[in-house]
Amino acid sequence: MCGVDLREHALGRDQTIWDHQHLATATFTGRRSPGFSHATASRLQSTTGKAHLPMSLLYLLGGRQRKSLFKNEEEQRLYEAALILLLDTSTGIAKVEIEYKTPPEACSSNESSHTFKSASLVGNKLYTCTSTEVLIFEVPSFKRIGYVSLPCFNDLHHVAPTPEGNLLAANTGLDMVVMFTPGGRVLAEWNVLGEDPWSRFSRDLDYRKIESISCTIIISNVIQAKIGQ
Numbered sequence: 001m002c003g004v005d006l007r008e009h010a011l012g013r014d015q016t017i018w019d020h021q022h023l024a025t026a027t028f029t030g031r032r033s034p035g036f037s038h039a040t041a042s043r044l045q046s047t048t049g050k051a052h053l054p055m056s057l058l059y060l061l062g063g064r065q066r067k068s069l070f071k072n073e074e075e076q077r078l079y080e081a082a083l084i085l086l087l088d089t090s091t092g093i094a095k096v097e098i099e100y101k102t103p104p105e106a107c108s109s110n111e112s113s114h115t116f117k118s119a120s121l122v123g124n125k126l127y128t129c130t131s132t133e134v135l136i137f138e139v140p141s142f143k144r145i146g147y148v149s150l151p152c153f154n155d156l157h158h159v160a161p162t163p164e165g166n167l168l169a170a171n172t173g174l175d176m177v178v179m180f181t182p183g184g185r186v187l188a189e190w191n192v193l194g195e196d197p198w199s200r201f202s203r204d205l206d207y208r209k210i211e212s213i214s215c216t217i218i219i220s221n222v223i224q225a226k227i228g229q
Contacts, residue, residue: 056090059097059139061128063115076108076211079115082130084142097142106132106149108211118158118170127167129156132208134169136182148184152176154207173213174201 063079084098101114112131119128125145126137132153136146154173161167162179166187171178176197179188191197207213 056088058087058089059121059126060085060087060094061116061119063113076113076131077111079113082114082116084116084126084128084137086140098137100130100135102130102133106130106153106208108209112211117156120158120160122161125161127159127161129159129169131155131173134159134167146182148180148182149208150178150180150184150186151206151208152178152186152189152201152203154210154213173207173210 061084062082064081064083065078066080080101082098082100082102083096084100085094086097087094100116102112104110115130117129117131119126121127121139124139126139127146128135128137133147133149134153134156135144137143138145148167152174153169153171155171156169157172158170159167166179166181169178169180174197175192177190177192178186180186189197191199201207
């Protein structure tokens with residue numbers, strides 16, 4: 001589950017980072033947050049910005065676990081809907097802002113998980129990802145203002161904007177960081193081990209249709225763009 005503390009934005013300071021490992025239930029001040037049954041371990045990396053919201057609010061990103069007697073406990077099939085919650089820490093009450101499912105063309109099967117991974121909050125834009133998609137929302141309205149899904153995307157863990165207005169994604173399934181435009185044009189690809197990014201993979205495959213890649217070597221969770229780099 002990812003959480004971003006909007007109080008830091010209201011004060012104009014660097015964003016607080018929340019990192020929760022496999023939380024079974026999101027519970028605050030004795031009340032259970034609606035919709036969150038189990039959430040993927042992930043991290044939210046964000047930058048300095050301002051939000052015109054009360055100081056007690058948090059955004060939580062994750063997924064709702066499937067309700068099945070014999071459910072598959074593998075992360076790739078565990079979640080039935082991706083969720084973004086708005087939590088008021090002063091009352092412990094959470095509101096579902098977004099409930100989302102990845103379209104079939106970007107899924108490996110009908111049983112694929114639907115869950116939001118890590119995200120970046122920059123000003124009034126929330127950049128987040130599922131395993132195969134990048135979505136950009138305008139907050140607090142949660143109007144979707146951007147969407148990219150590329151055949152090379154597999155097990156995305158994090159997305160962040162660059163100072164030039166492009167996007168960087170931690171493409172964990174392919175041991176890769178991908179830089180692309182908001183329109184989906186790939187600008188650069190880097191292997192996280194310094195190798196040829198395509199030495200173990202093929203440009204001809206649609207990796208969104210592959211549930212799990214056995215040759216992944218390293219788990220890349222968070223990326224950060226630096227000015228001039």
